[in-house]
Amino acid sequence: MTDRTPMPLHIDGLGVDLGGHRVLQGVSLAVAAGATMAIIGASGCGKTTLLRAIAGLLPLAAGRIALGPQRVDALPPQRRGIVYLNQEPLLFPHLNVFDNIAFGLRLRHQAERTIRQQVDELLVQLELDALAPRSPQALSGGQRQRAAFGRALIVAPSLLLLDEPFSNLDPETRIAMQQVFKQLAHARGITALFVTHDLKESLRMGDHFAMMHDGRLRHYPDRAAFCADPATGVAREASFWSDLAIGPAAAPVPQDDSHA
Template sequence: MTTDASSPTLRVDRLGVQLGGQVILHDVSFVVDVHTTMAVIGASGCGKTTLLRAIAGLLTPAHGEVKLGARRVDLLAPNRRGIVYLNQEPLLFPHLDLFENIAFGLRLRRLPERQVRERVAEMLVQLELDGMERRHAHALSGGQRQRAAFGRALVVEPALLLLDEPFSNLDPDTRTSMQDLFKQLARRRGITALLVTHDLKESMRMGDSFAMMRGGRVHAYADRKAFCADPASGVEREAAFWQAFTSGDAQVSGCDARTADS
């Protein structure tokens, strides 16, 4: 598990982004506590990816601050922030095998070979990919490739992990498996993460704290109860639907649940 010193609290303060004269982020402020995951839910086009790119240093904000602990990382180059960005595509190196893909960041940091092998071997076991280390990307399933990308991000022990709907391209069962794996590793390794998603169930499954994003503005909730109680979150509508469906009072895709067993 990483320490508080290597995985500090994320604090975003009045962050604003303009692209082509258009305001994309409006004075965004929130805090992600150490060793927790904040899930930010919002529709396509609301600014979720822009938010992550600004925090990672992949675009320059018009104003505002991004801090990890006491350090202002928005003043640093992207490669000096201690942040890893994981997006929808695994983006594995096709010429490297699984072991070397996961080891890539460690080799950039010039760690001793023994440490590289130990840390990659441990990660392969945690990802349930041990025994596949010499396979290349084309010989891995979509879920295995995403696990490999996830392992490559975690093995360098980033101060902050940014998750841009990383499991959205997977089938439902594999997506659920990856969400569960993330929660296991997040607890085990003390991960501090910011997830953006349009999927309510994914946000509830992966998040420790929650925020809603609309039109470039972020509203952070005090706790899970407040998120669930807000009609805008959609939690109550989702729960009411499934309650009605299981009691036989709802229809799905034209199939009347009341007559499904007849």
């Protein structure tokens, strides 16, 4: 199925200018092959810009991007082997679910029998096999997101960029989708950057952790360091839930003495 193998990602001193302003400054990071880096940050801090620049959809003002031994920053987006998944699960409206997932394989002129076999297999894994002939407009948000994942995974990208992919889903579907992603990413050894503003999601999805603030990236050596940094808000979140759990027990229990 794959035309590329998972690659480690190395970014060094990345800078991006938008509208005459430097919006990303000296961003450096490293992600091991097959691992997921979760990046958190407030809205407008430059997370989407970072992903779009890595995908080749924005020009770099400085820095270098390498996937394994190969520098990719001079390559056009279609030759980088990097798939960018938008916040909104965008499916091609003129194609049904099957053809959406097969899109990347058809671009590569794969044989129709190979395409059918690979797409059918992935549809089963994504529990979309019954929906293969449906139009994207006839799918729910979760189904659309699964189809969008399938379309990205089937081309076996060297790197998958996920831009808050579950932010528009309801909590239940969101958790289900996180599990789907974890399983598939692990099974296929996908190297990924997962951008989110949800702390819990970042802790669930990430193997590496980073935080973006004002166009700069802070990279943590491990999960413990990420949780220990007050700036990430993990300690504050834990404290909130801890207080909530302890609160009712600590409060005085109302006494019903009407029968006394």
